[in-house]
Amino acid sequence: METVEPTGREIVFEGTFEQVNEYxxxxxxxxxxxxxxxxxxxxxxxxxxxxxxxxxxxxxxLPARREASIWSIAVNGVMAGCRPEYMPVLIAVAEAIxxxxxxxxHAGSTSGWEPMIIINGPIIxxxxxxxxxxxxxxxxxANTSIGRFLRLFMRNxxxxxxxxxxQASFGRTFFxxxxxxxxxxxxxxxxxxxxxxxxxxxxxxxxxxxxxxxxSAMGKTSEEMLQFVSDQMKSVLTSGTGALILTFGPKMTPxxxxxxxxxxxxxxxxxxxxxxxxxxxDHTKISASELDRLLLMGMTPKSTCEFVKEGKLPAHFCESxxxxxxxxxxxxxxxxxxxxxxxxxxxxxxxxxxCGWQGLATTKEIKLPANWNKLMAExxx
Amino acid sequence: xxCRGLVKNFLVWAILTGLFAMPTVSFxxxxxxxxxxxxxxxxxxxDPIKINVHPSTLQGKTVMLRWNAKHNGDQFLNRVxxxxxxxxxxxxIVKAWEVIPETNIISQSPERSKEFAKKIAAFKPDLVxxxxxx
Numbered sequence: 001m002e003t004v005e006p007t008g009r010e011i012v013f014e015g016t017f018e019q020v021n022e023y024x025x026x027x028x029x030x031x032x033x034x035x036x037x038x039x040x041x042x043x044x045x046x047x048x049x050x051x052x053x054x055x056x057x058x059x060x061x062l063p064a065r066r067e068a069s070i071w072s073i074a075v076n077g078v079m080a081g082c083r084p085e086y087m088p089v090l091i092a093v094a095e096a097i098x099x100x101x102x103x104x105x106h107a108g109s110t111s112g113w114e115p116m117i118i119i120n121g122p123i124i125x126x127x128x129x130x131x132x133x134x135x136x137x138x139x140x141x142a143n144t145s146i147g148r149f150l151r152l153f154m155r156n157x158x159x160x161x162x163x164x165x166x167q168a169s170f171g172r173t174f175f176x177x178x179x180x181x182x183x184x185x186x187x188x189x190x191x192x193x194x195x196x197x198x199x200x201x202x203x204x205x206x207x208x209x210x211x212x213x214x215x216s217a218m219g220k221t222s223e224e225m226l227q228f229v230s231d232q233m234k235s236v237l238t239s240g241t242g243a244l245i246l247t248f249g250p251k252m253t254p255x256x257x258x259x260x261x262x263x264x265x266x267x268x269x270x271x272x273x274x275x276x277x278x279x280x281x282d283h284t285k286i287s288a289s290e291l292d293r294l295l296l297m298g299m300t301p302k303s304t305c306e307f308v309k310e311g312k313l314p315a316h317f318c319e320s321x322x323x324x325x326x327x328x329x330x331x332x333x334x335x336x337x338x339x340x341x342x343x344x345x346x347x348x349x350x351x352x353x354x355c356g357w358q359g360l361a362t363t364k365e366i367k368l369p370a371n372w373n374k375l376m377a378e379x380x381x
Numbered sequence: 382x383x384c385r386g387l388v389k390n391f392l393v394w395a396i397l398t399g400l401f402a403m404p405t406v407s408f409x410x411x412x413x414x415x416x417x418x419x420x421x422x423x424x425x426x427x428d429p430i431k432i433n434v435h436p437s438t439l440q441g442k443t444v445m446l447r448w449n450a451k452h453n454g455d456q457f458l459n460r461v462x463x464x465x466x467x468x469x470x471x472x473x474i475v476k477a478w479e480v481i482p483e484t485n486i487i488s489q490s491p492e493r494s495k496e497f498a499k500k501i502a503a504f505k506p507d508l509v510x511x512x513x514x515x
Contacts, residue, residue, distance in 0.1 A: 011417045020416055029421050037416040062491070066423035075421045105491065156421040357489050 009071070011040075024079075028161055031152055031174075035079040046074035049087035051369045058091065059098025062105035064159025068094045072157050080149035085379060086127060086142060088372075089203060092364040093117055093150055096205040097158070099362045106358035107160055112168030113209040113355050115150060116255075117177040118339055120191035121201025123366050126376055129179035133343045136176050147176040150205075175208065178341055184260035185340035186267035193273060193338070194363040201366040206253055206337065207359020208352045209245075212236040216347040217262050222269035226276065229256065229266075229349060230283040233336075236351040237329040238286060243294040247312055248356025252335055255352040256280070259342040262349050273338050281333035289323035337361060436507050439469045445506035447477040447497075450485050454512035461510060475504055 013023045020037045024030045036042070047054050047070070054071040061068050070091065077090045097104045097115065107113070119129055130140035138144045151174035160166040182189045191202040215232050219225040236242065237254060245252050256276075258266075266276060292303045302310070304327060308318035317327050330336065342348060354361065369375070436442055444465060446458040455478065462474045478485035481500045488494040501509055 009419060012420045013418045014415055016415055020418060024418075024421075037418050038421060039416050040419060043419060060426045061423070064422075065425055065427045067426050069423055072421065072423040075419055079421055100490070103490075106489075152421070157423040 029156055030079070031148070031155065033148075035152075036081050038075045038078040042078045043071065043074045045084040046077055046082075046087045046090075047071075049085050049369055049372075049375060050091060050367075052091070058095045061098060061158040063108070063165045064157065066157045066159065068098050068153075068157055073153070076153045076156055077145075077149050080145045080152050081141070082145040082149055083127075083141065085375065086146055086149075088201075088366045088368050089119070089123060089127070089146055090149055092203040092366040093146065093205060094153060095364045096203055096362040097150070097154070099364070101360055102205065102362040103357050103359055104154075104158060106355070107154060107158070107207075108165045108167045109355070109358055110167050110169050111209050111355065112171040113207040113359055114172050114175055115154075115205050115359055116175040116208050116352070117146060117150060118190055118204040118206065118337075119146075119177055119179040119202075120182065120189045120196075120204070121366065122199065123201035123368075124179045124182070129177070131179045131181040131184075131341050135178055135181075135341045138176055140176075143176045143179060147174045150174060178257070178339065180339050181260055181341045181344070184344055186264050187273040187338070187340065190337060190339050191363065194361075196363065196365065201368075202363050203366060204337070204361055204363040205359075206255060206352075206361035207355045208255070209355045209358075210236055210239055210242060210353040212239075212351045214348050214350045217258075217265075217349055222266045222271055225262065225266055226271070226279050227283060229258075229351075230280055232349070233280055233351045234284045234286070234329065236353050237284065238294070239353065241294075241298070242353050243286070243291055243329065244298045245353060245356045246291075246329065246331070247295065247298065247307055248358065249312065249331060251360060252330060252356045253337050253354045253361035254330065254335065255337045255339060255354065256349065257339045257341060257352075258349045259346055260340055260344050262347055263340045274333070276338060277333040277336045280336050281328055281330060284329050285326040286329065287323065288317075288325045288327050291317075291327050292323070439465070439472055439508065441471040442507035443473045443475060443505065445475045445477055445501055445504055445509045447501060447509055447511040448485055449487050449511070449513050450478075451487070451513055457512050458510065475506065477501060480504070 013020060015023065017037065021030065021034050024035055050070060052070045055069060057067045057069045059068050060066065073090050073094050074087060077087060082090065096102060124131060127142045129142045154160045162168065162171065180189050188198065190204055191200055192198050194204060196202050212232055212235060217225040217228045219228050233256065288304055295302060295304060295307065304313065305318040307313040308315055314331055319325065446462060448454040448458055465472055465474060484497040484500055488497055
């Protein structure tokens, strides 16, 4: 029996708002919340905010092998409750997860990791993202709907339905997009750390397998605070099977998010972002025997030095056979992503563990249509 | 008197009209809007593949067991090997993790999966049984 697959353009349903939501829910096209009905007119509104053809694709998404087209991005953006002007951000998010570097095909992991979107650049102000208090709470339309869009897109186009391709034992709900408080940060934004020119708007999508407590970094001096931060980072990177992520290489991208006041306190003694990365690398360590113990419980039970011999860990993990030698919990300092945001004046920070080749941080530029300024001016009228 | 009669008739008329009109006025329904909606899924891009003919019997055939190193997958496959050897005459069991140990790992990418598949195919198995225990 031949199955006819939808093309994406045909009308699939007509009905009232309640009937629409009932139908979409039964088809597993919604996330359980009411969706904004994706009419052709609404989709076309979104298409005004990109110069790309609606037939263009950013990739074929695994595991469902469906095309991530500009059209399907717009449809899911409508459903998620995005505004049409968010379209350039949505396209960049889709490009990030379609990039083979990201490893979207691993998003059905039983660990239930969830991707987090970090926004940088002038787009933050253009679209009114929240960068301050409650930056990860639902409530701001840009942050919330864009976060919702990603999970809807992963369901509807990549095919991640719970119990089918999505094998998360528990899972978690989507992360609200985190917009960096660039103006309040003493350092360059994440986009610059990721190789983009200052002033470029970007999205970075990064898997979060574990998020630590939103701690207050104790200490009177920058060094005391940094040591406290390092302790919290160690707790996150060794939690559960966290240390095994080292063998999910060759890279990993754990994250540290600091409120502006904490970042400024650390920076006031001259610590640049690179200095903080180096500090974390130098101080977030465990003994080789402890790492051996964790690695020997893993899927391919081997010691740290055996992994080095196989080329799965860098050489400096096995500089000697001393079991008490200290070894880092990342491969190199630049793996730590540092973002500044949240309540301007509160001492809070958090660290996240990432899942190696599963959802590796991928950054894409947000490309605006040629008439962006004109479109924004019309919105502001 | 005549005037009072007219007023009385008018009042009766007004009350009766009100009684019949009120339900329509009080419970006027909200206009129901209908939408025509497009599909949120994308177009599937998949090349047709040829499915190998399934052997009608495993007697005399080669069965390869492939483990991806996840916990206890080997135990499951070892038991499968025992049962097949007991129940099928002249069956040949090959354990991939013993003969091509480099495939005994999560492949991490579709490209590496294809490489592993080629290495497994080089043994010309009639059937491959994989375990991805977790």
